[in-house]
Amino acid sequence: xxxxxxxxxxxxxxxxxxxxxRQVMAVRDxxxxxxxxxxEIFTVVGESGSGKTTLARxxxxxxxxxxxxxxxQGTDLSTVHGARARRAFMRKVQPIFQNPxxxxxxxxxxxxxxxxxxxxMADVTGAAAIAxxxxxALKSVGLSLxxxxxxxxxxxxxxxxxxxxxxxxxxxxxALLVADEPVSMIDASLRASIVNLLRELRDxxxxxxxxxxxxxxxxxxxxxxxxxxxxxIVVESGEARAVLDNPQHPYSQLLKSxxxxxxxxxxxxxx
Amino acid sequence: MDFLSLLRVNRQFxxxxxxxxxxxxxxxxxxxxxxxxxxxFVVPPDVPPSAEYWFGTTSxxxxxxxxxxxxxxxxxxxxxxxxVLSRLLALLIGLVAGYSGGLVDRALMSINDTFIVIPxxxxxxxxxxxxxxxxxxxxxxxxxxxxxxxxxARLIRSVALSLRHREFTETGIFSGMSTRQILVEEHLPxxxxxxxSTTMNNINWSIGLEVTLxxxxxxxxxxxxxGVMIYWANQHTALVAGIWWWIFFPVLLVVMTFIGLFLLxxxxxxxxxxxxxxxxxxx
Amino acid sequence: MSVLxxxxxxxxxxxxxxxxxxxxxxxDDVSLAVEAGEIYGLAGESSSGKTTLIKxxxxATQxxxxxxxxxxxxxxxxxxxxxxxxxxxxxxxxxxxxxxYIMQGSMSVLNPVRRxxxxxxxxxxxxxxxxxxxxxxxxxxxxxxxxxxxxxxxxxxxxxxxxxxxxxxxxxxxxxxxxxxxxxxxxxxxxxxxxxxxxxxxxxxQRELGSSILFVTHDMAVHANLADRLGILYxxxxxxxxxxxxxxxxxxxxYTAHLIASLPRLGDTAPKAGLGGVPPNLADPPPxxxxxxRCPRASAICxxxxxPLEPVAPGHRVGCFHPEPAP
Numbered sequence: 001x002x003x004x005x006x007x008x009x010x011x012x013x014x015x016x017x018x019x020x021x022r023q024v025m026a027v028r029d030x031x032x033x034x035x036x037x038x039x040e041i042f043t044v045v046g047e048s049g050s051g052k053t054t055l056a057r058x059x060x061x062x063x064x065x066x067x068x069x070x071x072x073q074g075t076d077l078s079t080v081h082g083a084r085a086r087r088a089f090m091r092k093v094q095p096i097f098q099n100p101x102x103x104x105x106x107x108x109x110x111x112x113x114x115x116x117x118x119x120x121m122a123d124v125t126g127a128a129a130i131a132x133x134x135x136x137a138l139k140s141v142g143l144s145l146x147x148x149x150x151x152x153x154x155x156x157x158x159x160x161x162x163x164x165x166x167x168x169x170x171x172x173x174x175a176l177l178v179a180d181e182p183v184s185m186i187d188a189s190l191r192a193s194i195v196n197l198l199r200e201l202r203d204x205x206x207x208x209x210x211x212x213x214x215x216x217x218x219x220x221x222x223x224x225x226x227x228x229x230x231x232x233i234v235v236e237s238g239e240a241r242a243v244l245d246n247p248q249h250p251y252s253q254l255l256k257s258x259x260x261x262x263x264x265x266x267x268x269x270x271x
Numbered sequence: 272m273d274f275l276s277l278l279r280v281n282r283q284f285x286x287x288x289x290x291x292x293x294x295x296x297x298x299x300x301x302x303x304x305x306x307x308x309x310x311x312f313v314v315p316p317d318v319p320p321s322a323e324y325w326f327g328t329t330s331x332x333x334x335x336x337x338x339x340x341x342x343x344x345x346x347x348x349x350x351x352x353x354x355v356l357s358r359l360l361a362l363l364i365g366l367v368a369g370y371s372g373g374l375v376d377r378a379l380m381s382i383n384d385t386f387i388v389i390p391x392x393x394x395x396x397x398x399x400x401x402x403x404x405x406x407x408x409x410x411x412x413x414x415x416x417x418x419x420x421x422x423x424a425r426l427i428r429s430v431a432l433s434l435r436h437r438e439f440t441e442t443g444i445f446s447g448m449s450t451r452q453i454l455v456e457e458h459l460p461x462x463x464x465x466x467x468s469t470t471m472n473n474i475n476w477s478i479g480l481e482v483t484l485x486x487x488x489x490x491x492x493x494x495x496x497x498g499v500m501i502y503w504a505n506q507h508t509a510l511v512a513g514i515w516w517w518i519f520f521p522v523l524l525v526v527m528t529f530i531g532l533f534l535l536x537x538x539x540x541x542x543x544x545x546x547x548x549x550x551x552x553x554x
Numbered sequence: 555m556s557v558l559x560x561x562x563x564x565x566x567x568x569x570x571x572x573x574x575x576x577x578x579x580x581x582d583d584v585s586l587a588v589e590a591g592e593i594y595g596l597a598g599e600s601s602s603g604k605t606t607l608i609k610x611x612x613x614a615t616q617x618x619x620x621x622x623x624x625x626x627x628x629x630x631x632x633x634x635x636x637x638x639x640x641x642x643x644x645x646x647x648x649x650x651x652x653x654x655y656i657m658q659g660s661m662s663v664l665n666p667v668r669r670x671x672x673x674x675x676x677x678x679x680x681x682x683x684x685x686x687x688x689x690x691x692x693x694x695x696x697x698x699x700x701x702x703x704x705x706x707x708x709x710x711x712x713x714x715x716x717x718x719x720x721x722x723x724x725x726x727x728x729x730x731x732x733x734x735x736x737x738x739x740x741x742x743x744x745x746x747x748x749x750x751x752x753x754x755x756x757x758x759x760q761r762e763l764g765s766s767i768l769f770v771t772h773d774m775a776v777h778a779n780l781a782d783r784l785g786i787l788y789x790x791x792x793x794x795x796x797x798x799x800x801x802x803x804x805x806x807x808x809y810t811a812h813l814i815a816s817l818p819r820l821g822d823t824a825p826k827a828g829l830g831g832v833p834p835n836l837a838d839p840p841p842x843x844x845x846x847x848r849c850p851r852a853s854a855i856c857x858x859x860x861x862p863l864e865p866v867a868p869g870h871r872v873g874c875f876h877p878e879p880a881p
Contacts, residue, residue: 047745047746047747048716048745062441083449087447090444090445090447094445095441095442095445097438097441097442099438102437102438102439103438103439103441103442104439104442105439105443105457105460106439107460107461108456108457108460113442113443113446116443116446116447116448116452117445117446117447119447120446120447120448121446121447156832157600157832157833158600159828159832160832165442168442168446169445187599187600187772187833188599188772188773188774188813188816188817189599189809189812189813189816189828189829190828190829191816191818191828192816192817192818192826192827192828192829193827193828193829193830194828195818195826196825196826196827196828214745214746215818216746216820217817217818217819217820218818220818220820220821220822220823221818221822221823221826241823244820244821245821254747255746255747256820258746258747258749258750259746259820260746260749260750260753260773260775260776260778260779261775261778261779261819261820262774262775262778262802262814262817262819263778263802263819264778264779264798264799264802264803265778265779280573
């Protein structure tokens with residue numbers, strides 16, 4: 001059965017070339033496989049410089065790998081050329097970016113992107129039907145067109161905006177969502193609801209989500225499978241809770257020990 | 272709503288609008304002129320400003336007031352035409368170069384930089400000498416438009432370059448927006464403040480260049496413009512002969528135009544961004 | 555005597571759009587005190603007013619930010635100073651020597667085109683009153699005590715990693731042995747592993763110098779592991795304050811309770827509920843208690859009156875008409 005997404009020995013380097021010897025390997029020989037028909041939340045954990053964002057951009061087709069192959073539903077991404085093929089691909093794979101305030105043009109109203117996605121990615125025609133599609137998508141993330149329509153990004157909170165971004169990504173009924181640090185720029189009190197929403201999307205909508213984060217706590221809370229990246233290499237992978245409860249690789253162990261828990265350590269006297 | 276409250280609150284804007292309204296109104300008076308602009312000796316020459324001839328008369332027997340209405344109208348029209356044409360060129364080249372990157376960008380910028388280094392004044396004088404009698408205002412406007420876009424195209428390109436990599440451009444792409452839609456709807460608002468203020472500058476520049484060329488006689492001196500009027504004043508050694516009003520009033524009006532355009536450009540900038548209009552976010 | 559006393563502080567951003575005045579009530583009637591040698595954590599999310607509060611405490615206000623009421627007083631061994639009334643020379647004399655800052659972006663403190671030792675010279679030289687060779691020795695000794703290699707002084711900031719730069723910023727802020735340090739999200743942009751080291755460094759230097767630290771961050775886990783006392787800011791007001799252990803064990807304000815309950819913990823998969831609603835717009839905050847639109851315990855009085863900060867246990871103050879019950 002064709003996999004939903006398959007990465008085979010994917011690498012990406014920057015720099016190098018004819019006159020420069022220095023090369024940065026952002027991603028080194030990464031392979032993974034997500035199955036069709038088996039919705040899951042697949043987490044990529046790494047710190048800055050680990051290559052997780054480059055990996056995400058390659059899966060989204062925004063960056064081409066230097067070597068290796070990425071296949072989405074059997075199609076090699078390097079063969080996707082031309083506006084029509086690109087659009088067909090984008091209907092099935094949608095992104096959620098880290099900073100919701102950057103993901104929307106501050107000078108434009110946010111409903112615009114919802115309408116554009118409905119019109120061009122979901123082939124909805126007619127103003128009424130488009131508004132309906134936008135409203136349905138917004139309702140599935142706990143908002144509504146009445147609340148959000150006509151607003152500019154700075155008039156909404158980070159949590160609301162990120163939800164609008166998720167709603168927009170859901171309109172074309174994608175098979176895969178790639179969420180790059182979706183909650184790291186959102187207030188802690190609003191994070192849980194977004195993370196819960198991701199779980200719901202997996203359970204209720206049957207979506208597979210690639211969740212990229214540096215936060216082990218939310219990774220533990222929400223992931224099915226996990227890979228831990230360091231300087232472009234996958235150091236550990238497996239079933240999420242198993243890996244995080246009992247990390248084998250020294251780097252994973254280091255990461256886990258550095259995580260601060262929101263609990264006052266007992267037996268420590270503060271002055 | 273916006274315009275009126277802007278007038279009320281922003282004094283620079285109000286001053287700019289007032290100045291330009293006066294100039295524009297003055298230019299419109301040309302349609303009511305009792306004298307055709309090119310006729311001479313229709314009134315007694317060399318009369319200083321008085322109740323009958325508000326701006327006095329010239330040595331060629333023309334009523335300075337009415338002549339000036341034509342001159343300002345032609346000068347303004349010239350400036351606007353040049354500005355509009357060169358804005359369109361600058362926008363097209365700047366946005367496409369910034370967004371496309373790669374070879375397209377390099378090719379366009381090579382052309383651009385070639386145009387930047389062309390010395391304008393000698394080229395225009397050269398054109399005059401080549402074309403002599405075929406020199407017309409439309410030709411001059413076209414030439415100046417073709418020479419005046421390159422500096423601003425680079426400015427627009429740098430804004431477009433930075434916008435290309437912003438996340439909302441990628442959201443737009445994943446929303447299925449076409450390149451044209453992204454350039455016009457997403458990027459243009461960022462570029463507009465630059466376009467607007469460069470338009471004002473461009474009008475100032477083209478009027479300035481026109482006046483310079485005309486004063487030296489390198490244009491069609493039979494159509495009245497501000498520069499041409501000064502040319503004729505110089506030909507008749509107006510200042511030496513004590514006919515100061517022939518130089519004073521054209522200069523006064525063109526200075527008012529410059530200042531009005533400048534004030535407008537400066538004051539409009541902060542009001543184009545809806546964030547500053549609606550107030551800063553308290554984040 | 556407390557090192558820092560803030561009394562009834564009110565600071566708004568006064569702007570006008572199209573002739574209509576608009577006040578952003580970023581800090582509204584905040585009173586707190588920080589004792590000598592303690593780490594006071596200030597917790598607040600976006601639009602809580604915490605950045606404005608520190609700017610006001612450090613007397614770094616600029617129009618349109620205006621202090622409308624209240625006072626900020628530092629009691630240093632050399633004398634008390636009222637920050638709102640102090641003149642520029644007085645402020646310059648205490649800045650860095652008695653009061654220093656650790657900022658979030660280390661690159662905004664270190665000049666990218668000059669070597670690191672210039673930053674030390676620019677900030678600290680005139681305070682220490684030593685001739686240059688001895689001053690540099692003092693700096694090197696200080697760096698060594700903080701386990702930083704002294705040759706870091708000869709590097710340019712971009713040659714150091716983010717964590718290294720932040721450590722240099724901390725060394726810079728502590729070289730004059732100030733009595734009070736304001737730390738504004740010093741570890742927020744750092745990786746988890748580096749964050750642990752930087753926090754350890756802050757704890758170490760604080761213990762050695764005996765300084766007080768006002769540590770501002772939205773990250774509750776950092777507060778839990780570092781702060782002695784904690785103040786929770788919501789919408790420009792202090793809603794709860796107490797010993798860190800007390801607040802985490804038994805938060806009394808509904809906002810604090812919800813906040814702490816919604817944080818995911820490694821090893822815990824129990825479902826967490828996020829806080830509904832959105833943080834209020836400080837230009838048009840809700841009347842009465844600013845948390846009432848999102849509060850499950852809100853009643854009529856909450857919509858009308860501002861709940862005062864009252865002690866519910868020794869050293870534990872809460873501003874709520876219906877605090878969570880004591881455990």
